[in-house]
Amino acid sequence: MAVEDVVQWVDQFTDLIQQFPLNDIVFLLYPLILTVVGGSLLYFTHTDYWDKPKRYTVPAPKKPDDVKILDNPTIKVSGTTAIQCYMPATGQFLGFVNPSTPAGIDRAIAQAQAAQEKWAKTTFNERRKVLRTMLQYVLDNQEQICHVSSLDSGKTMVDAQLGEILVTAEKLQWTIKHGEAALRPSRRPTNLLMSYKKNTVHYEPLGVVAALVSWNYPFHNLMGPIISAIFAGNGIVVKVSEQTCWSAAYYTSIARGALVAHGHDPQLVQSVVCWPQTAGHLTSHPGISHLTFIGSRPVCHAVAASAAKTLVPVVAELGGKDAAVVLDSAANDLNRIVDILMRGTFQSSGQNCIGIERIVATPGVYDKLVSMLEPRVSALRMGLDKDVGAMVSDASFARYEKLIADAVADGARLLAGGKRYAHPDHPKGFYFTPTLIVDVTPDMAIANEECFGPIMTILRTPSSSASDILTVVNAPDFGLGASVYGRDSDPVLRSVVHGIRAGGVAVNDFAVFYAVQLPFGGVRGSGYGRFAGEEGLRGLCNLKSVCEDRFAWLGIRTAIPPPVKYPVPDQGRGWRFTKGVVGMGYAVTIGGKVKALGDILRNM
Template sequence: MHILAYHLQLIPLKVLRYILDHQDDIIQAACLDSGKTRVDAVLGEIFVTVEKLKWTINHGEKALRPESRPTNFLMFYKKNEVRWEPLGVVAACVSWKYASPSLPIVAPTDVSPSYPFHNLLGPVISALFTGNAIIVKNSEQTAWSSAFYTSIARGALTACGYSPDLVHSLTCWPQTADHLTSHPRISHITFIGSKPVAHLVAASAAKALTPVCVELGGKDAAVVLDAPDGRETSQGEMNRVVSIIMRGVFQSAGQNCIGIERVVAMPRAYTRIVEMLTPRIKALRVGSALAEDNIDVGAMISDASFSKLESLVADAVKQGATLVCGGSRYQHPKYPQGHYFQPTLLTEVTKEMQIAQEELFAPVCIVLRAESVNDAIAIANSTIYGLGSNVFGPTSSAAAMANLYRVTNEMKAGMVAVNDFAVTYATQLPFGGVKGSGYGRFAGEEGLRGLCNTKAVCVDRWPGWISTSIPGGLDYPMKKGAAEIGKGVVEVGYGESIGRRIGGVRKMIGV
């Protein structure tokens, strides 16, 4: 292993060991600052962060290794490669809720800081491994835990003999943050937040022509297909699907950009899913994971979206949806200061309803009926978002598999999980979306390379023996007929036949 690669791997290894040794401290801080349950902290904070670290340790150096590229006939004596080099100082604005004094809150579409540990450490891991320094603008709502989490990375740098000042986190108000996002010494910005705030960040970064990777909200669908031959899916398989849907909807109280926001089910699956979801959602226990062990859904980071959520539910019911349970804020008798929203199930929702179009970012499960595979695809693609998506269906026949792959191919999204939920992120595939969900990718090879200057290098294959020489007729000052010689060069290099290439040679020598 190259000595530089060894040092690059040493830092994430130190962080990995610290996290594994101090899981309880990290979980406690996440629960205190965001209200989530301990299980949500384990899965949404610890698990995905150590996966990113382990992937970076095992595969990061290969992703950044110079890559050989092909040459062509005319340039046979050249050797080409692409290199990925550090940009310098990069920035990350993670889970940014507030936009500006004139745009204080755009709820509920603004992304709350529901993953204070992972969303902060993720950009730090990638920045350090690519040789950059990083400034993280964390959410004002998780300033306390962000300071603790930043100290983990700074401690690893110190332990490895590097300056801890390669990593800084800051908490500030929006009017101050513009100084960061428009600063000419910032070489790249990763933004995780809402669409309205993304416009402001992108406009600010444009002052210095700073590239921005934008990860915005989602309205992810879980499409559940019927078997094309009319067979019923087994009870065991339906239980598995419903369990995954429950985790996808209610993890972190629904505050998950790739959480399941819509369940789109074909007729036979629809009836069974509603029957199975109803008792499970009604049985969910809401409360503080710091005070009780048997809690399923924790508090939300803020109650700013509650009035809008209640309005969306009421409007959907007015248009024909059925409110099975929940639908409003919950005043917890033990924790009256907590921001709790009732776990909610809304059925008979249609894609025209506002609740099926806006990101809810809440513990709300909405179920839509699809009459066919075509209809399911149309519903899944009917929003402005295109972040993640999920499709469930039988695999027992060629026709069933064809339906699964067709939905996978035709859903307009940056990520698709087949018969699963969000596993693309758990395997460090590139993360990002299309349409109103943003642009650019982080995680995986694309994420590391996005934080680098992609440099193309072309050198002589046999230096000192063969190198570029300008043909006499094309040398300055050029002679009469130089254009014909140039055409000959083109035909020699790119002629589609031997005859064309011979004709090119004749033009080059003036025959």
């Protein structure tokens, strides 16, 4: 049984179960049934079933034995070029990491290049084995991975489980199951004039690619580019953020350990950390064939300019101002929707590129939604063992407070939070109070600037029409993701889904387009290009077009006709002949083709 057969079975099962009312029990049983039956079919029928993953160990980073709370937690300290690492949740010192130099970056690229020359010759089956072993390690060690991420970035263990483990496991599983199909040579159509040719597009490794990734998901943002790069046959250098570099060596060793377990060169995967003034050496390096950038718009301007020096292609994901649109037709589903809005806004303290930055509600549900959200937001507790964790630093706190104060001065209502929080147990930690601000209008700065923090912002649309809704939703100069909530049969829902200018839209859910490995990226100020899915894998390849003779075995090949051989005997005759050739190939009527054939025969 093929994967496609299992998918068809799932679709048929879904159609059947939708004929019955879905109460809570059935809703819980449904994914269980699909997991047990569908997953078993996939597992036991997969061609690589008997290739068992290998177990390996990687030492986790250790905190210093002596607990030292920094008076002023910051990555840069006087007297050293080393990067100071600390726990954002407590201010506890974790250690120093020496940044890479230009010479160090040169060595990393050279080592990856040497390893890639051999790796490029591996089969897809060999690459799958490495990824399957890597997946097994992630599943076996997820608590340790989450704990390290929590120490380094300040997120709770629950947020780490969802934002680090789940999405990384999904990317590994998707690539194992579907990566080869995306990268196999694909046949392409021909035309009448070239009907004796056969056309194929081949997806070949680029060499060594690079990724510059952000700090909000230190494990997933590092592993995601590695998974895609090595499956496509490339080597990779990942430049990690200075804010979360303490965990980078451990996470890199996880990828390298899977390579070593199967006898491959671990130097294929490299990670570096450096100060901004050194990063340009990587982004303009002639040894880099492709660059993925995840970060802010101002930094992307510098990265793109640097990459242009060597014409390195760039995929840029620059965050967003994602809207969650709640329609009047969602009125009977608000209890479920409120749960999603809370998770979508406050996961990882709002430090989520596809987090919900704006809730756009239509008049019929606006007041009810506000009344339901106010007590929920006000009840949120702060701390690693509570609901909302720490932020990576306090660099944006003054900006948050000003955005909120300006909005209130212009007529918005602050119902919860709105200021930094002094944690009673961790006064040196970086916390911002979960915030709810309503009656926000599209002209306010808080409705247009990416906050990247635990701030829930609610806007009311002028009416319930699709045009008024889209005017509000599409106002900011961002377009990464969005979500729309309403009755499936509501024509407004479909109009809004198709009218939103964004790279991905989730219907009656939040950000699921990322969790199922659809191509990911944005438009306008949210960047360009895509990673994840088939498009993301192919984007890490040289797309080589190959055109061959279909009937070479019969001796049928291209021959230059006498009227157009160099030297051309007669330009007039040659032009009439080629005019006939064009007519034969592209005339839109039979009569036109017959006339063209006459031109050819008369001028042979």
